[in-house]
Amino acid sequence: MPGTPTTRRRTAAVLATATALGVALTALPASAAGLGDPYFPDDGDSGYDVGHYDVRIAYDPARTDHLDGDTTVTARAVRALDRFSLDLKGFTVASVTVNGTPARSFSRSGEHKLVVVPAQRVARGATFAVRVTYAGTPDAEGWHTLTNGGANVSGEPHSATSWYPSNDHPSDKATFALTATVPDGWTAIGNGLPGPTTTANGTTTFRWREDRPMATYLGTVAVDRFTVHRAQLPDGKPVITAYSPDVPIDAATEAAQPDVLAFLASKFGPYPFSSAGAIVVGESKSPGRGAAALETQSRPTYIGALYDEGVVHESAHQWFGNSVSFTDWRDGCIAECFAQYANQLWEEHNGADLDTGFYPHVVAENKDNPSFWSTKLYDPGKGKELAPALYFKGSLMLHALRRTVGDDAFFATLRRWTADHAYGNASFPQFEALAARVSGKDLKGFFDAWAHGTTLPAEEYLYPGPLGNR
Structure with missing residues (x-):
């Protein structure tokens, strides 16, 4: 062209x-x-x-x-x-x-x-x-x-x-x-x-x-x-x-x-x-x-x-939403899930333990609340493109992903994402593929449960790695 x-x-x-x-x-x-x-x-x-x-x-x-x-x-x-x-x-x-x-x-x-x-x-x-x-x-x-x-x-x-x-x-x-x-x-x-x-x-x-x-x-x-x-x-x-x-x-x-x-x-x-x-x-x-x-x-x-x-x-x-923007309005999670998790990262930077504070407390508060889990994070549906789930369930998902792949792979994925798609557009399925590629792990089950599912994730995805030592 x-x-x-x-x-x-x-x-x-x-x-x-x-x-x-x-x-x-x-x-x-x-x-x-x-x-x-x-x-x-x-x-x-x-x-x-x-x-x-x-x-x-x-x-x-x-x-x-x-x-x-x-x-x-x-x-x-x-x-x-x-x-x-x-x-x-x-x-x-x-x-x-x-x-x-x-x-x-x-x-x-x-x-x-x-x-x-x-x-x-x-x-x-x-x-x-x-x-x-x-x-x-x-x-x-x-x-x-x-x-x-x-x-x-x-x-x-x-x-x-x-x-x-x-x-x-x-x-x-x-x-x-x-x-x-x-x-x-x-x-x-x-x-x-x-x-x-x-x-x-x-x-x-x-x-x-x-x-x-x-x-x-x-x-x-x-x-x-x-x-x-x-x-x-x-x-x-x-x-x-x-x-x-x-x-x-x-x-x-x-x-x-x-x-x-x-x-x-x-x-x-x-x-x-x-x-x-x-x-x-x-x-x-x-x-x-x-x-x-x-x-x-x-x-x-x-x-x-x-x-x-x-x-x-x-x-x-x-970084998430502005430099790397939506491919279409199904992709709200690439902005809101990450921006909300940034608040947890800032709390951690200031001394909070996300593994014993934020994560288990929010899960416990909502474990028996089906509505908390009922919205998909990718393609949530027309009228739900900026649903609360993208912020709160989405932030939990990213912490669970971090504990699934480890800090090195998780933050390497974030930096690779913002570099590869800087000033352009990308979709949440592309992020799923990148996370799997960087970590070398099969993450299909994880993302099916968290991003595409409408119920409480199975224990193996809800409590991966250190989160499982409850």
Whole structure:
């Protein structure tokens, strides 16, 4: 395939994902309704591979029901395209151009599809740029208005469609640039590294750039009268932490962020991104806000406060879920199981004995509770893609795996995983195969019981190795 090695890898990954999902590319209709994810079949478009998003927005907290957007999506066609779709909820779309030429037509389809017919067919393998200008009320699924008029974006599995047009599936990752214009006195925080800040006509424009490929739901912007603290990791990477005015500033937890990242790097491999930090926002006017934190890439978002457990969990996601992302939404365990187990590793680092504390206590509490074991960790089912089992049963599974294969093989597997799939996508079955290969053990029975089973694992898998000496 033409293009750079990185582009070829991404294009190959899209093709492989479509094949794995049972999507016959040659048989897809020209409108390409979706990538065919088993849980969200309408998400994304298999006809192209995005390389970069350039998202430009303007937001005035005095007008919380309005956002102006101007987004350019640069992509490579996987096949010849007479039409293609982007995912975007709501908004009035004013114009669409493809390679600078007005589209022949653009129209809405379903809940979140913007279908574009270019003036000329896009040839297979060609790079093309789609520019969409739009305005209106951002969708509350991902865009959350804060009580003081500020706003922030967070949400999983969907949030990108609330504020910019995208190929909204985690298998199509891309670099990301944000330009956000807000009134003077307000600050816009995004992913990655900050760029130049400029002022004009009573407004300030902030620029951010994430230089590593990012899944769409991990992109963010937050607008508030932030207090911004800056520090550095030992290698000089910036640590940028922003606090809304109505949240406490926890200096100790903020200062611990580099230590947490250094500890996780000792277990998982080098920290994968060019910056770190946190966005800590206040209460939202949006109903059903959801999780207290989200692993927005390089700069996790926290609701209400920065707290130790959250920092460990969301930081671990930078390796598990962000650098190595889902192949599709059946793969939630490759993010949540590992991020939750990171909390146990941090407790162990601070003196806890997981073999006599965490593991036997959680097993004992739930041994006679069938519902605790009833959700599969791989392919848990639509609507359960982020089920509690992925966190709690998943963390137990990883400790049992560690005791099955031994520390050397277990942590070698984690480091190999994050290195082999860095900045790409992988599936939980691939992790199963890697763990067996690195350990030299037959782990089929183990993973059948833990990841694919819906009942209490048999004793040999529940109490392996040292865990059996009860």
